[in-house]
Amino acid sequence: MTSRRNFLSGAGAAMVGASLVSKAAAAAIPEAPQQSSAGTAPPLSPPNGRPYNPVVTLNGWTLPWRMKDGVKEFHLVAEPVVREIAPGMKANLWGYNGQSPGPTIEVVEGDRVRIFVTNKLPEATSVHWHGQFLPNGMDGVAGLNQPAIAPGKTYVYEFVARYAGTFMYHPHADEMAQIGMGMMGSWVTHPKDPRQHAVDRDFVFLLNAYDIEPGGYTPNVNTMLDFNIWTINSRAFPGTDPMVVRKDDRVRIRIGNLSMTNHPFHIHGHRFEITGTDGGWIPPAARWPEVTVDIGVGQMRAIEFNADAPGDWAFHCHKSHHTMNAMGHQVPNMIGVDHRGVARKINDLVPGYMVMGEKGGSMGGMRMPLPENTLPMMDGKGPFGEIEMGGMFTMIKVREGLARGDFRDPGWYRHPAGTVAREWTGAPPETVRAPATPAAPDEPVANVKRGGGHSGH
Ligand SMILES: [Cu+2]
Numbered sequence: 001m002t003s004r005r006n007f008l009s010g011a012g013a014a015m016v017g018a019s020l021v022s023k024a025a026a027a028a029i030p031e032a033p034q035q036s037s038a039g040t041a042p043p044l045s046p047p048n049g050r051p052y053n054p055v056v057t058l059n060g061w062t063l064p065w066r067m068k069d070g071v072k073e074f075h076l077v078a079e080p081v082v083r084e085i086a087p088g089m090k091a092n093l094w095g096y097n098g099q100s101p102g103p104t105i106e107v108v109e110g111d112r113v114r115i116f117v118t119n120k121l122p123e124a125t126s127v128h129w130h131g132q133f134l135p136n137g138m139d140g141v142a143g144l145n146q147p148a149i150a151p152g153k154t155y156v157y158e159f160v161a162r163y164a165g166t167f168m169y170h171p172h173a174d175e176m177a178q179i180g181m182g183m184m185g186s187w188v189t190h191p192k193d194p195r196q197h198a199v200d201r202d203f204v205f206l207l208n209a210y211d212i213e214p215g216g217y218t219p220n221v222n223t224m225l226d227f228n229i230w231t232i233n234s235r236a237f238p239g240t241d242p243m244v245v246r247k248d249d250r251v252r253i254r255i256g257n258l259s260m261t262n263h264p265f266h267i268h269g270h271r272f273e274i275t276g277t278d279g280g281w282i283p284p285a286a287r288w289p290e291v292t293v294d295i296g297v298g299q300m301r302a303i304e305f306n307a308d309a310p311g312d313w314a315f316h317c318h319k320s321h322h323t324m325n326a327m328g329h330q331v332p333n334m335i336g337v338d339h340r341g342v343a344r345k346i347n348d349l350v351p352g353y354m355v356m357g358e359k360g361g362s363m364g365g366m367r368m369p370l371p372e373n374t375l376p377m378m379d380g381k382g383p384f385g386e387i388e389m390g391g392m393f394t395m396i397k398v399r400e401g402l403a404r405g406d407f408r409d410p411g412w413y414r415h416p417a418g419t420v421a422r423e424w425t426g427a428p429p430e431t432v433r434a435p436a437t438p439a440a441p442d443e444p445v446a447n448v449k450r451g452g453g454h455s456g457h
Pocket of ligand 1: 264319392
């Protein structure tokens with residue numbers, strides 16, 4: 001019997017070549033642009049239709065459209081893709097138009113949208129437009145709202161983007177395999193009036209996770225809990241790009257979570273307000289300041305802040321095992337254990353055996369021989385040494401004097417003199433011990449009720 005895993009790894013060979021769309025019909029379908037890079041594409045300024053301030057998809061891109069008789073036409077192609085998770089590791093994923101996640105779709109409130117979806121996967125799929133208010137038959141739940149899109153077929157969806165906000169798209173067919181293989185994308189509906197909810201820089205990305213054995217290329221889609229590659233838009237640090245902003249910019253970051261667990265995202269050096277969910281905008285009077293926002297499964301949170309502090313600020317999931325890459329599993333806690341003798345004995349059996357974690361889990365300074373195609377648990381070089389982070393970690397780089405629309409990485413922050421934590425080299429102080437706590441005066445024993453239980457507590 002063919003296991004699902006075997007089935008997936010044979011996906012490339014099983015790809016359907018013959019399109020069922022005739023040549024005449026194909027001419028009526030807009031072209032489907034492909035993206036070969038996993039980098040962050042510059043924002044796509046709208047060439048037609050109502051004006052808006054475009055978003056920047058972190059390690060992603062926006063899908064160009066064709067305007068036809070006042071309708072914005074897009075073409076998504078569901079297909080196997082090879083995604084670079086970070087330099088040194090590629091994964092066989094499923095995605096759209098050459099990448100996973102698929103391209104961001106950007107439209108304006110009130111736009112009529114027509115989306116052609118071509119299925120080049122070896123199994124049936126569909127697209128659900130998460131958060132949109134649309135006719136029931138356009139909602140994309142295979143079997144419930146429409147027939148599944150068989151391999152080789154093209155379906156068309158059409159609806160009006162009724163409300164401004166941040167949404168997502170993903171299959172509603174064999175979801176565990178298809179979402180687990182990376183099929184997802186962001187959707188931003190901009191307000192009709194570009195002055196509404198205006199910010200200077202507007203970022204969007206999705207959170208996802210994979211279970212890829214070190215040395216392997218294809219995610220195990222039967223995994224329910226034990227994921228080992230935690231990604232921002234299918235990139236793991238140090239593969240994630242920084243978000244570059246100009247000092248005093250108003251910044252929005254829209255984060256959707258299509259992984260199978262929640263991610264408390266934490267900002268450094270700033271505080272933000274949660275200004276939107278996938279249900280809509282939060283009225284200003286209902287917002288409160290935060291430095292961490294928990295993004296539940298299937299949720300989107302838009303946060304906004306004033307970037308008033310220059311520097312390179314960490315921005316990451318606060319679950320510490322989500323800022324690690326593969327190989328973080330089945331490693332015993334050896335902190336404080338002296339295993340010199342043990343290591344010698346094991347070395348007799350396994351030459352090259354290395355003791356890990358005697359003084360903590362740090363592997364930054366050590367370079368273990370890694371299997372081909374995986375990532376060190378914690379990696380990335382910073383201006384002061386190793387950044388012992390992986391996974392869902394990136395940076396917000398706040399700089400003075402950037403040009404509007406300049407998103408290029410400005411390099412590392414140059415700290416003003418005297419503003420960096422430094423080693424103290426003076427004399428250590430005398431050891432002073434706090435006086436012992438005076439013993440409590442004897443309790444009046446006779447008054448203590450013994451054996452009375454604590455039911456009243
Ligand atoms: Cu997380």
